[in-house]
Amino acid sequence: MEIGFGRGMFLVQRAAAAPGSFLLGFEIKTKWAYLVEQRCRREGLPNVRVSCGDVREIFPRLQPRGQVARAFMHFPDPWWKKRHAKRRLVGSDLLDELARLLRPGGELFLQSDVEERAELHLAHVAQHSDFVLAGQDGWLEDNPYLARSNRERRAIEDGIPIYRTLAHRV
Numbered sequence: 127m128e129i130g131f132g133r134g135m136f137l138v139q140r141a142a143a144a145p146g147s148f149l150l151g152f153e154i155k156t157k158w159a160y161l162v163e164q165r166c167r168r169e170g171l172p173n174v175r176v177s178c179g180d181v182r183e184i185f186p187r188l189q190p191r192g193q194v195a196r197a198f199m200h201f202p203d204p205w206w207k208k209r210h211a212k213r214r215l216v217g218s219d220l221l222d223e224l225a226r227l228l229r230p231g232g233e234l235f236l237q238s239d240v241e242e243r244a245e246l247h248l249a250h251v252a253q254h255s256d257f258v259l260a261g262q263d264g265w266l267e268d269n270p271y272l273a274r275s276n277r278e279r280r281a282i283e284d285g286i287p288i289y290r291t292l293a294h295r296v
């Protein structure tokens with residue numbers, strides 16, 4: 127599943143790159159959810175479903191537990207101001223829900239072009255007892271999923287460094 131798919135490029139590319147998998151995308155903005163759903167229909171992608179809403183409200187009601195293979199979050203939490211800290215998604219509440227939904231060994235992939243934010247995300251994951259960082263320190267050189275998000279593509283075009291984290295559900 128992908129949280130906050132925005133314009134949906136990753137969802138669409140991943141659905142084509144991994145036709146044997148089933149993708150569930152969540153997006154709070156109605157406009158993007160609608161457009162991406164229409165696009166998936168137009169392109170005949172039977173393995174994608176789109177859900178419009180706030181994952182903080184949706185996830186506690188999602189069942190069953192322990193079935194999700196991968197959770198992707200591309201460039202979440204873009205807000206800079208301190209007073210917007212409450213809006214941030216990546217934290218212990220969301221990680222609790224992801225730990226409940228992911229299957230043992232399931233992957234959590236996070237990426238950001240804001241170094242300080244990526245370090246914070248990695249620290250949250252490292253502190254959570256249900257996740258273990260992949261490799262030596264949890265950082266990944268590249269995105270191994272054969273699909274890129276819109277913001278990722280833009281960052282690559284602009285030569286902006288991207289900080290990627292991979293963790294597994296224990």
Ligand SMILES: C[S@@+](CC[C@H](N)C(=O)[O-])C[C@H]1O[C@@H](n2cnc3c(N)ncnc32)[C@H](O)[C@@H]1O
Pocket residue numbers: 129130131132133152153154155158179180181182199200201202203204215275276277278
């Ligand atoms: C900075 S954008 C990144 C979009 C896309 N992932 C990309 O990399 O191009 C963050 C996205 O997360 C969505 N989002 C933020 N909070 C959310 C929430 N609570 N539930 C679902 N989507 C959310 C936003 O609407 C936005 O589309």
